[in-house]
Amino acid sequence: xxxxxxxxxxxxxxxxxxxxxxxxxxxxxxxxxxxxxxxxxxxxxxxxxxxxxxxxxxxxxxxxxxxxxxxxxxxxxxxxxxxxxxxxxxxxxxxxxxxxxxxxxxxxxxxxxxxxxxxxxxxxxxxxxxxxxxxxxxxxxxxxxxxxxxxxxxxxxxxxxxxxxxxxxxxxxxxxxxxxxxxxxxxxxxxxxxxxxxxxxxxxxxxxxxxxxxxxxxxxxxxxxxxxxxxxxxxxxxxxxxxxxxxxxxxxxxxxxxxxxxxxxxxxxxxxxxxxxxxxxxxxxxxxxxxxxxxxxxxxxxxxxxxxxxxxxxxxxxxxxxxxxxxxxxxxxxxxxxxxxxxxxxxxxxxxxxxxxxxxxxxxxxxxxxxxxxxxxxxxxxxxxxxxxxxxxxxxxxxxxxxxxxxxxxxxxxxxxxxxxxxxxxxxxxxxxxxxxxxxxxxxxxxxxxxxxxxxxxxxxxxxxxxxxxxxxxxxxxxxxxxxxxxxxxxxxxxxxxxxxxxxxxxxxxxxxxxxxxxxxxxxxxxxxxxxxxxxxxxxxxxxxxxxxxxxxxxxxxxxxxxxxxxxxxxxxxxxxxxxxxxxxxxxxxxxxxxxxxxxxxxxxxxxxxxxxxxxxxxxxxxxxxxxxxxxxxxxxxxxxxxxxxxxxxxxxxxxxxxxxxxxxxxxxxxxxxxxxxxxxxxxxxxxxxxxxxxxxxxxxxxxxxxxxxxxxxxxxxxxxxxx
Numbered sequence: 001x002x003x004x005x006x007x008x009x010x011x012x013x014x015x016x017x018x019x020x021x022x023x024x025x026x027x028x029x030x031x032x033x034x035x036x037x038x039x040x041x042x043x044x045x046x047x048x049x050x051x052x053x054x055x056x057x058x059x060x061x062x063x064x065x066x067x068x069x070x071x072x073x074x075x076x077x078x079x080x081x082x083x084x085x086x087x088x089x090x091x092x093x094x095x096x097x098x099x100x101x102x103x104x105x106x107x108x109x110x111x112x113x114x115x116x117x118x119x120x121x122x123x124x125x126x127x128x129x130x131x132x133x134x135x136x137x138x139x140x141x142x143x144x145x146x147x148x149x150x151x152x153x154x155x156x157x158x159x160x161x162x163x164x165x166x167x168x169x170x171x172x173x174x175x176x177x178x179x180x181x182x183x184x185x186x187x188x189x190x191x192x193x194x195x196x197x198x199x200x201x202x203x204x205x206x207x208x209x210x211x212x213x214x215x216x217x218x219x220x221x222x223x224x225x226x227x228x229x230x231x232x233x234x235x236x237x238x239x240x241x242x243x244x245x246x247x248x249x250x251x252x253x254x255x256x257x258x259x260x261x262x263x264x265x266x267x268x269x270x271x272x273x274x275x276x277x278x279x280x281x282x283x284x285x286x287x288x289x290x291x292x293x294x295x296x297x298x299x300x301x302x303x304x305x306x307x308x309x310x311x312x313x314x315x316x317x318x319x320x321x322x323x324x325x326x327x328x329x330x331x332x333x334x335x336x337x338x339x340x341x342x343x344x345x346x347x348x349x350x351x352x353x354x355x356x357x358x359x360x361x362x363x364x365x366x367x368x369x370x371x372x373x374x375x376x377x378x379x380x381x382x383x384x385x386x387x388x389x390x391x392x393x394x395x396x397x398x399x400x401x402x403x404x405x406x407x408x409x410x411x412x413x414x415x416x417x418x419x420x421x422x423x424x425x426x427x428x429x430x431x432x433x434x435x436x437x438x439x440x441x442x443x444x445x446x447x448x449x450x451x452x453x454x455x456x457x458x459x460x461x462x463x464x465x466x467x468x469x470x471x472x473x474x475x476x477x478x479x480x481x482x483x484x485x486x487x488x489x490x491x492x493x494x495x496x497x498x499x500x501x502x503x504x505x506x507x508x509x510x511x512x513x514x515x516x517x518x519x520x521x522x523x524x525x526x527x528x529x530x531x532x533x534x535x536x537x538x539x540x541x542x543x544x545x546x547x548x549x550x551x552x553x554x555x556x557x558x559x560x561x562x563x564x565x566x567x568x569x570x571x572x573x574x575x576x577x578x579x580x581x582x583x584x585x586x587x588x589x590x591x592x593x594x595x596x597x598x599x600x601x602x603x604x605x606x607x608x609x610x611x612x613x614x615x616x617x618x619x620x621x622x623x624x625x626x627x628x629x630x631x632x633x634x635x636x637x638x639x640x641x642x643x644x645x646x647x648x649x650x651x652x653x654x655x656x657x658x659x660x661x662x663x664x665x666x667x668x669x670x671x672x673x674x675x676x677x678x679x680x681x682x683x684x685x686x687x688x689x690x691x692x693x694x695x696x697x698x699x700x701x702x703x704x705x706x707x708x709x710x711x712x713x714x715x716x717x718x719x720x721x722x723x724x
Contacts, residue, residue, distance in 0.1 A: 004224055008216050010034075011161045011209070013122055015216070017134060019224055028139025028226070032131040036119035038067075041131025042112050045141045049106035049234065053299055056108040057101070059094040061086045061128055067118045068372050083371055087405050089125050092149075093132050095512050096178035096186035100144040104233035109141060118372050121164040123151050129178060134217055140226040144516070148213035149178030149186070152206040154198070159205045165374055173199070175509075177206040181214045183517020187497075190413035193463070193505035196527040204520060236296055236303075244300045248275050249308070252301075256309050259321040261351050261439045261487065262392065272301045306492040313473045314480050319489065321350075326483040328468075328533055333448070333544035335456040342556040343457025345544070347449035349537075350486065351439035356449035358457035360556045361428040362591040362603040380416050381430045384408035384446050390438045407443035408433070411467075414447050414500035414508035415454065418461040425460060426559065426593075426601050440486035441469040447500045447508075452541055457556065458549040465507050466537040467500035470526045474515060481526050483533045499530035503538060557591070557603040560610045564621040566598045571620050579620065587613035619648050624681050624690050632692065634675045642667045644679060644692065652690035654679060659694050661701055 003021040007014065016033040023029035026042040050056050063086045065072050065079065072078055082090070093113065101109070113128035129149040136143040153163035153171035160167055168174060172194055178186040184207055191199065251271050258264035279297050284290040312318045317325055329350030338344040343358035366377040384407040388395030400408070411433065419429065431453055433446035444467030451465045471485035472495035482489055490496050494515045500508040506527075552558075564572065572594065573580045584590055588609040593601045600617060604610045624630075624646055632644035632652065641655040654677070656667050664670055671677065679692035 006216070006220050006223070010213065010216075013162075017220055019134075019138060019220075026135070026139075027141050028135040028137070030131050030134045030138065032127045032134075034119070034124075034127040035122040036117060037122040037124045037127050038115075038117035039124060039127045039131045040114045040116055041128060041135040042114075043132070043135040043139050043141055044110050044112075045139075046108035049232070050108055052106060053295070055098070055101055055105055057094065057098055057111070058109070059090045059097070059111045059132065060113065061089040061093065061125075062112065062114040063372050064115055065370070065372070067115045067124075070370070073370050083369075084405055084409070085369075085371055085373070087402055088409050089128065091402060091406050092125065092176060092178075092186065092188055093129050096129070096147045096149065097132060097136065097143070097145065099185060099514050099516060100147065100180075102142050102144070102233055104235055105142060105231065106234050107231055111135065115372060120374060123162050124372065125149075125176070126151055126162060130213060130217070134220060137217065137221045138225045140229040142228050142231060145180070146214050146217040146221065147178055147180055147185070148210045148217065149176060150206050150209045150213070151176050152202050152209075154194070154202060159202060161206070161209050173202055175199075175202050175206060177203055177210070179207055179210050180517050181211050183519060184210075184511075184523070185513050185515075185517040187509050187511035189506075189509040190417060191506050191508070192417055193502050193507060195505050196524075196531055199506050199509065200520070200524055200527060203523060236300060240293070240296055241300050241303075244275060244297055245304055247278075248301060248304060252304050252308050253312075256305060256312070256320050256488070257318070257322070261321075264320060264488070268305060272298070275301060309488060309492045310473050310475070313482070313489075313493075314475050314478060317480070319482065321486060325480060326529060326532070328484040328536055329486070331537060331540040333452060333541050335452055335545045340555055342553045343453045343455070343459070343549075345449045345452030345456055347445050347452065347541070348437075349441065349445055349448075349484065351437055352435075352442050352445050352486075353437040354433050354435050354442060354445040354449040356431055356433045356446060356453040358450075358453040358459065359430045359432075360457060360459070360552065361430065362557065363422070363426050363428055363593045363601055364591060365428040379422055379428050380412065380419055382408050382412035382415060382446075382450060383430070383432045384411060384435070384443065385432065386435045386438065386442065390435045390442075407446065410443055410498065410500075410508060410510050411447045411450055414465050414467060415450055415461075417507040418451075418463050418465055418502065419454075420460045420462075426561065427459075427557075429454070429459060438487070440488075440490050441467075441484060441498075443467070443510075444469050444498055444500065448537060448541055452545055455545045455548040458552040460548050463502040463504060464538065464541055465500055465502055466534045466541060467498060467508075468530050468533040468537060470497040470499060470530050470533075471495055472497070472513070472518065472522065472526070474518075479522060481522070481529055483529055495526075497526050497530070499527065499534065501531075501534055503535065555605070557605055558607050558610060560602045560607075560614060562600045562602075562614060562617065564598045564600055564617070565623075566596065568621045569594055569596075569598065572600070572617055583613050583616045586616065622647055622650065624650055624652065624684065626681050626684060628681045629697065630679055630681070630692075631676050632679045634671050634673050634677065637667050637671065637673060639666065642671050644677060646679075646681075646690065646692070650690065652679065652681065652692040654692050654694055658682075658692070658696070661695055661698060 006017045013035045018031040023042045026044050029042040032039045111132045115124050126149050133146045137145045151162045152175040153160040154173040155167050155171050172192045175189040255267035332348040334346045341357050342360050346355050366379050384404050431450045435442045447467035454461050469485050471482035471489045471493045473480045474494045495513045498510040590613045591603040602610045602613050630646045632646050634642050635645050636643040643651050679694050680696045682693045683691040
């Protein structure tokens with residue numbers, strides 16, 4: 001296959017696709033050039049289907065630090081496990097392409113996006129999504145694409161596609177949206193409390209730009225696309241499906257209608273075990289045949305469960321737990337559960353329960369980021385933990401998985417919109433959300449609990465944030481939107497649409513779907529229904545804590561801010577950090593952060609220790625100013641004057657003419673070393689030398705006053721004489 005190049009102009013930037021030269025052994029590969037951003041996207045499928053009951057798709061987003069001219073840190077000096085941003089980007093690419101593979105496809109598919117070069121003005125994430133779609137579409141892998149995605153900002157009241165870092169700083173929206181030419185199928189967003197109408201307009205604006213990219217993709221697919229391979233899909237024996245349905249349908253209808261999660265799942269499990277046992281005891285020609293039949297029976301029973309839940313919702317408007325379509329589960333909110341932490345809150349919604357804890361730290365405890373973007377640290381972190389006991393199971397404990405990272409990031413995006421500026425509240429803030437029970441919408445419960453924990457900790461957030469998950473069950477053109485979906489509705493439904501916001505507007509969105517896409521009407525209705533639900537949840541939260549505490553926890557570090565001149569920073573730090581380490585040691589191990597602009601922030605649990613450090617820094621950085629008055633100590637005498645110590649480290653010259661009103665021939669006649677004299681700063685020269693006066697603070701001798709008056713009277717006639 002020879003190299004082919006396709007180019008277009010997309011929103012003022014050159015978009016170029018190359019294929020036929022790199023990674024030719026992959027089923028499909030493209031090189032995407034978006035200005036100076038370069039992404040290699042490849043797609044490969046396994047030759048044989050896997051013996052699994054799900055589609056084994058893996059999407060990766062490989063961040064290479066050489067793409068931005070960096071060498072990785074650490075001992076090994078090479079890239080290791082994916083960064084948090086890399087994981088989130090891989091999930092974002094996975095979500096819109098996963099629904100577009102054929103049902104029953106069990107061959108493993110791996111899509112790898114490698115970032116080779118990054119232009120900060122040309123977003124690599126959206127280029128990678130385009131590359132993933134094209135790599136699949138031009139390959140022989142069955143795939144019902146193409147899809148594309150764009151990043152939408154709202155800058156000065158205008159929507160902007162793929163904004164650069166400077167524009168994004170000013171943007172009210174950071175929206176990542178993907179879809180086919182007919183519908184949207186992935187949304188990820190954070191926003192500065194924008195209205196539902198503005199967010200919907202942004203989604204539709206983004207979809208119009210997506211259509212432009214897909215039109216470009218279709219030309220490439222037509223030119224170089226391979227014929228799709230014929231792969232046998234996993235299918236169910238219709239006679240077996242009918243037989244199993246006859247045995248289990250009536251009991252399945254009753255089981256899925258049990259309100260309690262554990263009781264409902266127990267009834268379903270019992271039914272499945274009973275039906276499976278019946279088929280397990282039959283005679284088969286071979287062990288392979290038995291295994292195949294039992295596998296199909298399990299899938300048939302699961303599909304029967306799915307069909308009955310969906311039928312009850314769409315036809316009878318009945319949900320598994322008996323709620324109405326727009327009804328929220330019972331709510332409860334509490335704060336201050338833990339005595340020694342900085343802030344804690346518990347939020348319960350039905351059988352979903354989350355405990356969030358807020359911890360405040362010094363600004364030096366910001367998270368360091370060694371990534372491809374311009375940001376190298378962040379002050380706010382939201383970490384989400386989903387232990388196996390929260391769903392009544394045993395399982396792996398340890399580092400967070402992709403799902404936990406994604407849910408934590410969604411909460412972080414929502415809560416960061418209401419945080420105070422670092423100048424007003426110079427703390428590092430960490431919120432940890434522990435899921436104690438889960439039956440759906442735990443990520444949104446973590447936003448509610450996290451918001452209350454921030455307020456309980458005394459973080460002056462502008463407004464509390466509430467989150468809710470909306471669901472969808474679609475059958476043909478008919479659809480039903482569900483408020484506050486539980487686990488079964490998420491698993492068996494068509495959409496999980498998470499909406500978080502304040503009373504004023506939306507702070508974050510995330511949408512995953514299992515169908516090809518959804519329309520503007522569905523989005524509009526879901527956003528409106530979510531707004532009503534958020535308001536109801538907010539009332540319960542405000543009942544637990546109405547506003548942020550005015551005082552921090554006694555266990556939170558206290559803080560003191562002061563300013564020094566930037567050129568004094570080196571004096572405070574000292575050679576090799578000697579001076580600042582001495583200050584920290586003498587002040588009971590306070591934490592000191594010094595910004596480049598001269599802002600000094602001191603943290604400690606004890607204010608007395610903080611003030612010890614403040615006094616030491618003031619001694620080092622204190623400077624005299626014209627007009628200030630000091631009780632100065634005479635430290636040296638010269639014929640022309642006396643040197644006096646204004647304060648530690650700063651002397652001033654008291655010239656002989658400034659000692660007294662009467663003539664002084666020798667300073668030693670009036671002063672001696674060790675004397676304390678009151679002086680006023682009269683001048684500071686360019687080199688920082690200070691001149692002071694004692695005379696300026698002494699009353700004038702009375703005998704001088706008449707003479708001065710006589711002089712003035714004598715001078716007046718001279719000034720008034722005509723100039724002849």
